[in-house]
Amino acid sequence: MARTVQAPPDRVFAVLADGWTYSDWVVGTVHIRDVEQSWPAPGSKLHHKAGPWPLSLHDSSTVLACTPGRELRLNAGLWPLGEAVVGIRLEPLNGGSATRVVIEEDFEAGPLRWIRNKVNDLILHRRNVETLRRLADIAERNR
Secondary structure (H helix, E strand, O other): OEEEEOOOHHHHHHHHHOHHHHHHHOOOEEEEEEEOOOOOOOOOEEEEEEOOOOOOEEEEEEEEEEEOOOEEEEEEEOOOOOEEEEEEEEEEEHHHOEEEEEEEEEEEEOHHHHOOOHHHHHHHHHHHHHHHHHHHHHHHHOO
16 A cells, blocks of 8 residues: 655654654554653554544554664554554655655454455555555645
């Protein structure tokens, strides 16, 4: 899944590097409970709440890899449903004035990994389309 954002990669990455904004652009995340001071360094965590009350779940996402201005890779938890690995890659366009943002997400553990089907893929696709739209809105607004 990809989207062109009319902002340079460093501006898009600034949104990724601000863990407190995740509930603004990550579909399904409703509240950020805490962000470790070292975020987005590898091994740092973002503690979140996902889903509607009273069914909301508390979990965390951990940075697996980070190349500032280029890539962020996370292990996103949503137990007891499972966890996913999410990769967000930033590719400069138009001499660096715009960014192609590529998001890849796959379930790695838990029940969601075992019930993969076309319905789940469609839901995940729609979720990531909206997530990228929200990320673009924030990055483009922060000009």
